[in-house]
Amino acid sequence: MKRRVEIGILYSRSGNYRLVSDACRKGALSAIAEVNADPEGTVEFTPVEFDPQGNADRYATGCAEILQNSGARHIVGCVTSWSRKEAIPVLERGGGTLWYACPYEGFETSDHVVYMHACPNQQILPLFGYVVPRFGANGFLLGSNYIWGWETNRVARDLIADAGGEVRGERYLPLGETDVARLIEEIRATRPDFILNNLIGSSSYAFLKAYARLAEQDDRFQPQRCPVVSCNLTECELEAIGEAGRGHLSVGPYFHEADAAGAATYRPQSSFEAAAHASVRVLAAILQDNPGAVWKDLPAAFAQRRFDTPFGSTVLDAQTQHATLPVVIGEIEGGSFRVLSRQKEVAPDPYLSRYDRAELFGKPRLRVVP
Amino acid sequence: MSRRARIPNLGGATAYVLHRPHPTVQTLVRQLSAIGLQAVDCWPELPPAALSADFVFFDADLGFDEQFPWQPGEAPMPLIALIGSEAPGRIEWALFAHRANSHLLKPVGAAGVYSSLLIARQNFEERRGLAARIESLQARVAERHVIVRAVAALARDSDYERGFAQLRSLAMSWQVTVETAAQRVVTMAQEEEESDGRHHA
Numbered sequence: 001m002k003r004r005v006e007i008g009i010l011y012s013r014s015g016n017y018r019l020v021s022d023a024c025r026k027g028a029l030s031a032i033a034e035v036n037a038d039p040e041g042t043v044e045f046t047p048v049e050f051d052p053q054g055n056a057d058r059y060a061t062g063c064a065e066i067l068q069n070s071g072a073r074h075i076v077g078c079v080t081s082w083s084r085k086e087a088i089p090v091l092e093r094g095g096g097t098l099w100y101a102c103p104y105e106g107f108e109t110s111d112h113v114v115y116m117h118a119c120p121n122q123q124i125l126p127l128f129g130y131v132v133p134r135f136g137a138n139g140f141l142l143g144s145n146y147i148w149g150w151e152t153n154r155v156a157r158d159l160i161a162d163a164g165g166e167v168r169g170e171r172y173l174p175l176g177e178t179d180v181a182r183l184i185e186e187i188r189a190t191r192p193d194f195i196l197n198n199l200i201g202s203s204s205y206a207f208l209k210a211y212a213r214l215a216e217q218d219d220r221f222q223p224q225r226c227p228v229v230s231c232n233l234t235e236c237e238l239e240a241i242g243e244a245g246r247g248h249l250s251v252g253p254y255f256h257e258a259d260a261a262g263a264a265t266y267r268p269q270s271s272f273e274a275a276a277h278a279s280v281r282v283l284a285a286i287l288q289d290n291p292g293a294v295w296k297d298l299p300a301a302f303a304q305r306r307f308d309t310p311f312g313s314t315v316l317d318a319q320t321q322h323a324t325l326p327v328v329i330g331e332i333e334g335g336s337f338r339v340l341s342r343q344k345e346v347a348p349d350p351y352l353s354r355y356d357r358a359e360l361f362g363k364p365r366l367r368v369v370p
Numbered sequence: 371m372s373r374r375a376r377i378p379n380l381g382g383a384t385a386y387v388l389h390r391p392h393p394t395v396q397t398l399v400r401q402l403s404a405i406g407l408q409a410v411d412c413w414p415e416l417p418p419a420a421l422s423a424d425f426v427f428f429d430a431d432l433g434f435d436e437q438f439p440w441q442p443g444e445a446p447m448p449l450i451a452l453i454g455s456e457a458p459g460r461i462e463w464a465l466f467a468h469r470a471n472s473h474l475l476k477p478v479g480a481a482g483v484y485s486s487l488l489i490a491r492q493n494f495e496e497r498r499g500l501a502a503r504i505e506s507l508q509a510r511v512a513e514r515h516v517i518v519r520a521v522a523a524l525a526r527d528s529d530y531e532r533g534f535a536q537l538r539s540l541a542m543s544w545q546v547t548v549e550t551a552a553q554r555v556v557t558m559a560q561e562e563e564e565s566d567g568r569h570h571a
Contacts, residue, residue, distance in 0.1 A: 109404040110480050154377075319400060319403055319404045349406070351380065351381070351404070351405045353380055353381025353382070353407075355381070
């Protein structure tokens with residue numbers, strides 16, 4: 001006889017980052033179905049859903065509602081960092097845990113959040129380590145106007161300085177803005193070596209399409225000379241971008257590879273789906289051992305064990321509650337990514353306290369110190 | 371090349387937490403470790419090794435002067451006060467006597483630790499920079515009378531403008547400050563006077 005456990009699902013079914021949200025939700029629900037169908041398992045999840053409709057202010061409300069009106073103490077959800085930061089105080093008051101399945105900008109360790117997707121040393125650092133020696137160190141930084149863009153670009157500015165390059169421009173668009181003509185003109189004028197794209201949802205699709213038109217006019221902006229690189233672009237958005245995405249780069253803990261060796265039965269379509277799926281699987285494994293586990297039991301539950309997830313055999317750091325993850329860099333080719341480089345297990349370093357400039361970019365060039 | 375101020379990397383830094391055993395200490399030590407610091411808790415006093423720490427957190431509620439291996443206000447690293455009661459006397463002690471560079475309110479949670487480290491370090495370095503500048507300015511102010519004497523010694527026919535210009539060019543050719551050059555000029559003038567005195571004797 002299985003024990004029924006309620007689990008919160010907090011993903012938007014509409015709004016301009018709906019594709020990402022849907023991918024996460026699909027991963028969570030497929031894992032719930034798997035757990036419920038497992039004859040060996042003792043846990044049966046009942047999802048308690050709340051749809052914030054893409055409105056950042058509705059996530060805290062949704063969190064509070066789930067914690068008040070159900071027995072759920074674990075919620076899989078949130079896409080933007082903005083919504084995650086809004087949810088944390090509610091989780092602290094209600095004794096809840098958020099299982100967060102998206103890459104984020106780091107510099108946070110809440111004991112009410114489990115970070116299942118990549119933090120900066122698992123995305124932007126290795127991405128720059130790959131891009132700078134091949135394309136150059138002069139970057140143009142783009143972002144949607146909220147914390148993910150601001151903070152990721154702040155790290156990027158430091159990295160570009162350390163690599164001896166120059167920030168050719170840094171521009172932000174409001175969430176959902178699709179008028180990118182001015183950005184394109186600035187990029188044409190400043191001729192960077194690469195573009196770091198922290199735009200999200202419809203802004204990002206509009207930009208990539210406009211950039212492809214720029215490349216048609218000027219070969220200098222073909223992806224093999226000046227690629228658009230992202231830390232959060234996955235398969236779930238490729239259809240919305242279409243042919244314009246070809247040749248550009250992204251980094252993530254997972255890309256869907258149809259013919260990968262040792263493929264499990266379930267192969268998520270994107271890292272968002274994989275991370276949400278992993279969240280539910282890890283939670284199920286913990287509840288199997290300790291049926292009443294809540295946020296304060298998690299560090300002990302993470303210590304010295306591995307969990308089966310779509311990322312492989314996964315370790316979670318008990319101190320920071322961030323996952324050790326593979327780091328894969330891929331190039332868009334058709335509707336998927338061609339893998340260019342892969343690191344197997346990169347331990348999380350959310351505060352970049354182990355960052356070493358020489359390790360990432362080699363010895364610095366000599367320069368005059370004033 | 372001008373260098374933009376940037377958020378320092380705290381990896382590998384050490385922090386001492388001077389507080390009686392308490393859940394707040396556990397939370398703080400855990401958070402410091404998560405940020406990448408080596409955290410050591412201690413009570414009732416700071417061990418000698420704390421002198422080489424990068425940060426010291428101290429309890430503003432139950433703390434007292436004898437816990438610290440330095441005079442109040444002379445800590446060689448940034449200090450962060452852990453404030454619980456907000457009693458004005460305790461804040462006065464932490465802020466005016468020990469000159470805390472930043473603070474954290476108890477009970478300590480996951481939030482606030484990182485910014486308290488950055489604020490404390492920035493405040494400490496700014497204060498140390500200012501103190502060094504003031505010290506050097508004071509030293510130069512103290513040398514005013516030497517400059518006056520040097521200019522007087524160099525000035526011929528009471529042309530003090532020329533005397534001062536000469537002093538500055540001497541300082542430049544010796545590659546020393548105007549104050550040091552003045553000191554040398556005065557010493558040389560004195561020696562000259564003394565030897566003149568001996569000749570006339």
